[in-house]
Amino acid sequence: MAPATSSASVRLTSARLTSPFVAKIEKLSAQNLQACYQCGKCSAGCPMAAHMDILPNQVIRLSQLGMHERLLASKAIWICVSCMTCNTRCPKGVRIAETFEALRETKLRTAEREDYLSLSDISPEARAALPPIALISALRKLSS
Amino acid sequence: MTKLTYYPGCTLKNHARNFDVSTVSSMGSLDVEIEELPRWNCCGTVHCLSSENIINRLAPVTNLIRVKEMGSSEFMTGCAMCYNTLKRANLDVKKRADVLDTINDFIYQEETKYAGEVDVLHLLEYLRDRVTFEKLAAKVKKPLTGLKVACYYGCLLVRPKEVAFDDVENPVVMEDLIVALGGIPVPFPMKADCCGAYHTVSNPEIIADRTNKIMGSAAEEEADLVLVSCPLCAYNLDFRQVDAKQLNPDFKHLPVLYFTQLMALAFGCDESALRFDLHHIDPTPVLTGRGLMNLV
Numbered sequence: 001m002a003p004a005t006s007s008a009s010v011r012l013t014s015a016r017l018t019s020p021f022v023a024k025i026e027k028l029s030a031q032n033l034q035a036c037y038q039c040g041k042c043s044a045g046c047p048m049a050a051h052m053d054i055l056p057n058q059v060i061r062l063s064q065l066g067m068h069e070r071l072l073a074s075k076a077i078w079i080c081v082s083c084m085t086c087n088t089r090c091p092k093g094v095r096i097a098e099t100f101e102a103l104r105e106t107k108l109r110t111a112e113r114e115d116y117l118s119l120s121d122i123s124p125e126a127r128a129a130l131p132p133i134a135l136i137s138a139l140r141k142l143s144s
Numbered sequence: 145m146t147k148l149t150y151y152p153g154c155t156l157k158n159h160a161r162n163f164d165v166s167t168v169s170s171m172g173s174l175d176v177e178i179e180e181l182p183r184w185n186c187c188g189t190v191h192c193l194s195s196e197n198i199i200n201r202l203a204p205v206t207n208l209i210r211v212k213e214m215g216s217s218e219f220m221t222g223c224a225m226c227y228n229t230l231k232r233a234n235l236d237v238k239k240r241a242d243v244l245d246t247i248n249d250f251i252y253q254e255e256t257k258y259a260g261e262v263d264v265l266h267l268l269e270y271l272r273d274r275v276t277f278e279k280l281a282a283k284v285k286k287p288l289t290g291l292k293v294a295c296y297y298g299c300l301l302v303r304p305k306e307v308a309f310d311d312v313e314n315p316v317v318m319e320d321l322i323v324a325l326g327g328i329p330v331p332f333p334m335k336a337d338c339c340g341a342y343h344t345v346s347n348p349e350i351i352a353d354r355t356n357k358i359m360g361s362a363a364e365e366e367a368d369l370v371l372v373s374c375p376l377c378a379y380n381l382d383f384r385q386v387d388a389k390q391l392n393p394d395f396k397h398l399p400v401l402y403f404t405q406l407m408a409l410a411f412g413c414d415e416s417a418l419r420f421d422l423h424h425i426d427p428t429p430v431l432t433g434r435g436l437m438n439l440v
């Protein structure tokens with residue numbers, strides 16, 4: 001797993017703090033991203049962290065700073081499974097899961113509709129074997 | 145007989161038929177008559193976390209309208225995922241009058257308008273608070289003596305806090321149920337850790353890892369089986385044991401049961417209420433080993 005900070009292309013800057021992207025994520029997630037003080041508790045307890053390319057606290061940091069290219073190209077936004085563990089533990093009341101959802105929705109709402117999963121990706125055998133609860137939830141979360 | 149409005153949910157009508165029939169049968173033993181909600185529809189399975197997405201609140205609300213039309217002010221579901229989705233949508237529209245107005249406008253052909261009159265209950269909550277475990281224990285005909293059970297909650301019964309009906313980090317309602325049924329709940333550190341949910345469709349390797357860890361933790365506590373309340377957890381923890389075994393050759397197979405199946409067993413319900421044929425890992429050998437079933 002490569003932490004975001006190891007990528008030479010990521011340069012932290014405060015230039016986009018008030019960008020329309022930050023405003024959009026704050027609106028969709030209905031919260032103030034600046035509340036996060038980067039304690040890392042969200043990432044420490046995240047059951048999906050081992051499968052993410054950037055960790056939940058890094059997603060919040062990059063969102064604060066409006067680094068949309070890095071965020072929207074990440075695998076992490078699709079791997080977060082809305083288990084809400086981070087939300088129940090964050091000492092600052094930041095709704096991390098809602099931020100991930102806002103990022104996914106941002107991606108799914110573009111004209112290109114870049115779905116992470118589409119029905120045609122699922123083989124007929126898998127469709128028959130998987131319970132409806134799995135198929136419906138996956139398509140609701142991962143496709144436009 | 146007390147009547148109780150029941151929302152089964154889609155998966156209980158096919159892959160998780162065992163959950164459905166054991167619910168109806170075991171509740172009958174508790175003198176609760178289950179009345180299935182007429183014309184119920186899929187709840188949508190997941191609550192949309194984006195504040196602006198109203199369309200995903202629609203499916204839960206039409207179910208709440210059906211309950212209101214029955215003249216009921218509450219209803220019960222056993223599926224943790226349906227419970228979570230219906231409860232969150234209900235809390236959301238109760239708080240946001242503008243959202244509820246938009247929904248009622250959109251479904252103008254519905255004769256009934258929803259105005260937040262209905263409450264969503266989970267079956268475990270109903271058993272603990274209304275039936276009470278004391279009264280439930282009195283109905284036990286075949287105590288689960290010696291049966292070691294790891295109770296798995298996953299996410300949806302305890303998170304977010306607004307919908308939790310037990311402690312968020314260390315829920316105990318299922319353990320209390322097992323004690324009432326005469327069994328032994330084992331400590332289970334991973335009881336509220338996520339199973340990976342719908343990644344079973346897109347990233348099954350994640351589920352193999354989660355199942356290996358969660359079931360491995362239950363096996364370390366020498367559990368005979370793992371108990372669940374969610375058909376998606378059940379699928380991942382039971383059927384994905386094949387993938388867990390590939391990941392870890394030392395993986396130990398354990399059966400996964402719904403809490404209602406153990407109730408049906410302890411209440412002496414007919415075996416047709418168990419439907420162990422729908423399981424991947426057959427629970428019969430371990431239950432026979434504990435003297436709770438006879439091998440045919």
Ligand code: SF4
Pocket residue numbers: 035036037038039040041042043056057060089090091092093094096
């Ligand atoms: S737990 Fe909360 S405050 Fe700490 S890093 Fe995560 S979002 Fe920020």
Ligand code: SF4
Pocket residue numbers: 042045046047048049056079080081082083084085086087096097100
């Ligand atoms: S909601 Fe997402 S980010 Fe938060 S703990 Fe769960 S998987 Fe991790």
